[in-house]
Amino acid sequence: MDALPSGFFAKRSILCECTSSSFAAGNIIALQFAWSGPAPRGGQFFLIKPWRSGVFLARPLSVAGWEPRGGPEDGGILRFLAARRGRGTWELADLRAGEEAELSGPLGKPFEAASFPKGPLALVGGGIGIAPLLALAVELGSRPFDFYAGFRSTSFGLESLKARSLAIATEDGCEGLKGRIPDFFSPQGYEAVFACGPLPLLRAVGDACIAGGIPCFLSMEKHMACGVGACLGCTVKTTGGNKRCCADGPVFRAEEIIFDD
Ligand code: FES
Incomplete structure (x- = not known):
């Protein structure tokens, strides 16, 4: 049997109170x-x-926000957004303040926005894909960035956002611009672009950035089981071969990703 990757046992789950x-x-x-x-x-x-769960596998959820209590070792409040789709997320939706859940993390590679310290940044998210970008926005602090958010209908999660500008597009036109957010986005003028959302959004934003020579980082979404690189159940096709979304990503450079037609 192959050895389990290092780190497999390092991320034990912690029982946490839902606040x-x-x-x-x-x-x-x-x-x-x-x-x-x-x-x-x-x-x-x-x-x-x-x-208390009836499902075997935990759900992978991107961090949407983090409020530290004090120093880096003092813990804090974690925020998440999730779309209620399957049994696992229905169970999460039924959680009430004061109840407990098992959390394991933080997992995966983060956006490395600090590598681009000079010019403005663009964050482009679609639907539930805005979640990791909201966490990145908090991390950016006073750095100038523009936020582009697309939704099917009503927007959500943007209440505390401190962006230089915020563009909202909805497919049904009930809020903001009518259409899909990539149609209203150009990477020109940005030092780097960070995106997360449905594959058509990632592809459109990635292609525009590659064509314009702007560094672009895409957070990929895949079904996950182990979440730590052991089960190979979350493969992403890249120019460097198949990679594990959970351990090699979920953030990849746009040029690396091979989108299936
Ligand atoms: S979820 Fe198991 S390798 Fe990614």
Whole structure:
């Protein structure tokens, strides 16, 4: 049997108290947990499962926000957004403040926005894909960045965003611009672009950035099981061969990704 990758046992789950649970819009839930482990970075994710659960696998959720209590070792409040789709996320939607869930993380590679310290940045998200970009936005602090957010219908999760500008597009036109957010986005003038959302959005933003010579980083979404690189169940096709979304990503350079037609 092949040896398990290093780190397989390093991320034990921690039983955490849910401090807030609410619906953000439609089937989108907003959850908060008291977390006593290491601080996360924007782009990283956690595996989450209610303590009393009928599902075997925990759900991978990107960190949507982090409020430290004090120093880096003092823990804080983790925020997540999730779309209620399957049994695992229905269970998460049923969590109430004061109940407990098992959290394992932070997992995966973060956005490395600090590598681009000079010019403005663009963050482009679609639907639930805005979650890791909200965490990145907090990390950017006073750095100038523009946020582009696309939704099917009503927007959500943007209340505390401190962007230089915010563009919202909805497919049904009920809020902001009518259409898909990549149609209103150009990478020109940005030092780097960070995106997360459905594959057509990632592809459109990635292609525009590659054509314009602008560094672009895409956070990929895949079904996950182990979340730590052991099961090979979250393959992403790249120019360097198949990579594991959970351990090699979820953030990849746009040029690396091979989108299936
Ligand atoms: S979820 Fe197991 S390798 Fe990624």
